[in-house]
């Protein structure tokens with residue numbers, strides 16, 4: 287099938303590359319000329335395992351092209367995927383300007399039946415706004431194409447960064463919302479053909495109305511964020527009451543009604559989606575005079591949890607960190623990505639530096655992106671306090687403690703003797719519970735995890751209450 291993808295970011299590029307891999311003829315459009323030039327020169331703008339190979343293979347086979355030519359992009363695909371960003375507006379609602387701009391471009395240039403596929407995460411009701419914007423542009427045209435038919439379907443994306451290609455190629459489910467007008471049913475049939483290679487009998491495709499599909503995406507992210515904040519809140523209590531949150535996680539996860547996934551306590555959730563989508567759903571509810579109390583708490587708990595590592599540093603080393611140096615491993619919001627959006631590391635670094643400390647940092651792939659975003663977060667003299675190191679062990683010299691923010695695989699089995707030898711004190715503050723506290727104690731490491739202080743003989747010493755006192 288001939289497919290156009292509007293917006294060649296994480297979702298657009300992965301969608302385009304994976305659909306090309308299945309034999310489709312894909313046209314990827316973006317407004318960012320640098321991104322398109324990079325892709326046309328064989329580069330990849332994001333770090334995503336496996337993506338480079340898929341893009342290269344399909345470019346060589348002539349199944350994927352990259353361009354900023356809007357008219358050509360509209361002419362190319364009968365299916366027009368909208369995969370542009372939907373960042374939070376000032377009030378937390380999803381900013382739809384890019385989505386609606388894409389819709390207007392289609393209306394300006396289309397000639398014949400088109401299916402507009404909303405893949406961006408958009409609030410309930412957006413498909414109607416996309417249709418209205420497109421219709422408005424069609425209405426301004428004096429040519430024969432002004433009467434062209436179209437349908438808008440909702441096909442939200444559930445991929446995770448760091449596993450995006452795998453998630454796209456082997457989806458748990460495909461959600462498609464469509465209308466029941468003749469154009470809507472025609473669109474449904476085209477989507478059926480498109481997704482057949484992923485599940486021949488459509489056993490994993492959930493067909494529904496458009497609004498339910500739009501809602502499903504927010505409901506999924508809100509549920510996952512809720513699980514994380516719930517576990518983080520319990521982890522802080524576990525520290526106080528002398529229980530081990532990891533044992534609790536296994537204990538509850540074995541109940542199939544709860545399940546093991548997404549129950550890891552940590553340094554708070556980050557990334558481009560959970561924070562903005564939780565906010566946007568709350569905002570939608572407010573527009574309908576409803577308050578989503580649970581989600582408000584999920585957000586508040588997460589904001590507080592992002593400060594947990596800073597609190598643990600302060601508990602151990604005092605509020606005044608002037609002249610002290612700390613090592614930080616992991617900057618990206620999660621492993622296998624260079625994405626720094628809403629990363630907990632940004633909150634930690636700001637706190638350490640504002641308290642007078644200097645920091646040596648290391649991340650396997652996010653260093654360049656970290657330099658870029660930290661230059662926006664911090665004043666130039668604050669940025670100077672951050673030393674970007676080429677290897678994890680290089681960050682440890684003269685540091686009071688090692689703080690781990692992201693659970694990269696490369697951090698899971700480090701040489702603890704080397705860590706101890708390089709650090710000023712053998713202290714590890716672990717925001718992702720990578721290590722066994724008993725083993726750390728046996729190795730002579732003073733270990734602070736999340737919700738596990740009972741195992742290091744320091745129950746009650748890591749909770750938020752004491753830090754606030």
Ligand SMILES: NC(=O)C1=CN([C@@H]2O[C@H](COP(=O)(O)OP(=O)(O)OC[C@H]3O[C@@H](n4cnc5c(N)ncnc54)[C@H](O)[C@@H]3O)[C@@H](O)[C@H]2O)C=CC1
Nearest residue numbers: 293294295296297316317318369370371372384406407443
């Ligand atoms: N990043 C992720 O893991 C996931 C993101 N989503 C959703 O997908 C959407 C896209 O997210 P990302 O891919 O992360 O965003 P992104 O910021 O990486 O990419 C968006 C791209 O759209 C381009 N763009 C903006 N306006 C345009 C226009 N009028 N025409 C053509 N291109 C235009 C931008 O230049 C940018 O390259 C968002 O709604 C997000 O919530 C959904 C699932 C996963």
Ligand SMILES: O=C(O)[C@H]1O[C@H](OP(=O)(O)OP(=O)(O)OC[C@H]2O[C@@H](n3ccc(=O)[nH]c3=O)[C@H](O)[C@@H]2O)[C@H](O)[C@@H](O)[C@@H]1O
Nearest residue numbers: 443444445446447514548549550552555556557559619620
């Ligand atoms: O809508 C989106 O953009 C995507 O958002 C998330 O994907 P992503 O943000 O890439 O990453 P996750 O693996 O979900 O992790 C998000 C954050 O939660 C944290 N997390 C995750 C799991 C857990 O148990 N505990 C925990 O703290 C991670 O460290 C990370 O900061 C969802 O998992 C995807 O299904 C969804 O498509």
